[in-house]
Amino acid sequence: MARIRTVKPSFWSDLAVARLRRDARLMLVGLISFADDEGRFLASASAIAGYVFPHDDLPPVTIRRWRDEIAKAGIIGLYSVDGCEYGHFPNWGKHQKISHGSPSVHPPPPGWLQNGSGAAS
Secondary structure, eight states, rough: OOOOOOOOGGGGGHHHHTTHHHHHHHHHHHHHSSTTTEEEEEEEEHHHHHOTTTTTHHHHHHHHHHHHHHTTTTTEEEETTEEEEEEEOOTHHHHHHOOSSSSSSSSSOTOOOOOSSSOOO
């Protein structure tokens, strides 16, 4: 199913985003596109590389470094379920307006409550 995502003009001047390395910012835009309608995505280096950088031969350590930089900035959250790495955007509901959304196929982060805002309550 097609997904339309929004990158607001304020994204580029946001201090948390501005402090990221240039390549981590590019990855972040790719992760916004990769995320499902509930703001969740597979966060393994291979899944991110396959979606965001399909034509680049990047070492997994580089992908993990950029991913972890974004997580350290608090823009995404990382978690694991049954040995699989996942990510989510804690503020997804504030920035993305989803019409006719589909339920996530990915498990929610631990402690996550479904309240329609994309954030734990």
